[in-house]
Amino acid sequence: MDSDSRLDLEFAYTTYRDCCRDLYSPYYYCRRPLGHDGVHAAGFGSGRVRWEHRPDHAPHLLS
Structure with missing residues (x-):
């Protein structure tokens, strides 16, 4: 299974x-x-984005 299918x-x-x-x-x-x-x-599809969380960037969580 490729990574897109898994996601x-x-x-x-x-x-x-x-x-x-x-x-x-x-x-x-x-x-x-x-x-x-x-x-x-x-x-999804061509609109999918992936990113690393930067250690100097506090998590911005949506509540």
Whole structure:
């Protein structure tokens, strides 16, 4: 399974309450499960973005 397919499954089975929600922009927040390994990710298809959380950047969580 490629990484895009795996992310699609994670997004489909992770509720909003259980997703990471690290903020990439006002329009993209991490949809991976809380406590995930690796990069943050949001969006689908050609609109998908991935990003690393910078240690000097406090988490911006959507409540």
